[in-house]
Amino acid sequence: SQQGEEDPQALSIQEGENATMNCSYKTSINNLQWYRQNSGRGLVHLILIRSNEREKHSGRLRVTLDTSKKSSSLLITASRAADTASYFCATDLAKGAQKLVFGQGTRLTINP
Amino acid sequence: EPEVTQTPSHQVTQMGQEVILRCVPISNHLYFYWYRQILGQKVEFLVSFYNNEISEKSEIFDDQFSVERPDGSNFTLKIRSTKLEDSAMYFCASNPGHSTPNQPQHFGDGTRLSIL
Numbered sequence: 001s002q003q004g005e006e007d008p009q010a011l012s013i014q015e016g017e018n019a020t021m022n023c024s025y026k027t028s029i030n031n032l033q034w035y036r037q038n039s040g041r042g043l044v045h046l047i048l049i050r051s052n053e054r055e056k057h058s059g060r061l062r063v064t065l066d067t068s069k070k071s072s073s074l075l076i077t078a079s080r081a082a083d084t085a086s087y088f089c090a091t092d093l094a095k096g097a098q099k100l101v102f103g104q105g106t107r108l109t110i111n112p
Numbered sequence: 113e114p115e116v117t118q119t120p121s122h123q124v125t126q127m128g129q130e131v132i133l134r135c136v137p138i139s140n141h142l143y144f145y146w147y148r149q150i151l152g153q154k155v156e157f158l159v160s161f162y163n164n165e166i167s168e169k170s171e172i173f174d175d176q177f178s179v180e181r182p183d184g185s186n187f188t189l190k191i192r193s194t195k196l197e198d199s200a201m202y203f204c205a206s207n208p209g210h211s212t213p214n215q216p217q218h219f220g221d222g223t224r225l226s227i228l
Contacts, residue, residue, distance in 0.1 A: 031214050042221035050214050098207055099168055102155040
């Protein structure tokens, strides 16, 4: 698989339910970042988790990082219709100029 | 909160023409980036820029592409002779740099480039 692969590719849940998206990567990282993209719009930064961190919270968002498995998850609790968007993980590699390598993304749909 | 701004939001250009996409990064940031996203695909890194020179570029960033910081605020991406496959959303991003490691990149809203 490529660096920064998310699964599932698409997720559809009812409003109020929790949504979990996963990301796997292949090489060493400085940090891993999650971004949201509404249809046809820009990328909005959600959370950055460093390679020496295991879990991070921000409001209804919870991100975990397992560097031994090279994987991360994004949990959105108590989902709302406004959470409908595509979610991308992006890895900041351990070398180089802090470029981000993005995954294919998970398309999340929250049904009212 | 400071933002990265990009202009224009949508650019329509004839194939073979030159196009310049403009970005104003966040003022105290030191690293600047261009990414592109072809419709329905993932975001791809094009180039990073630091201290007035390219620090890294991808295979996509061939001789048709160039970047410039013509003054203290603007950061531009030029495509010399556009091709149909250059049609994509182009995102500019900036980052504080090495002095403050592990900071997120801040993205603009993008320029949708359509090549006819």
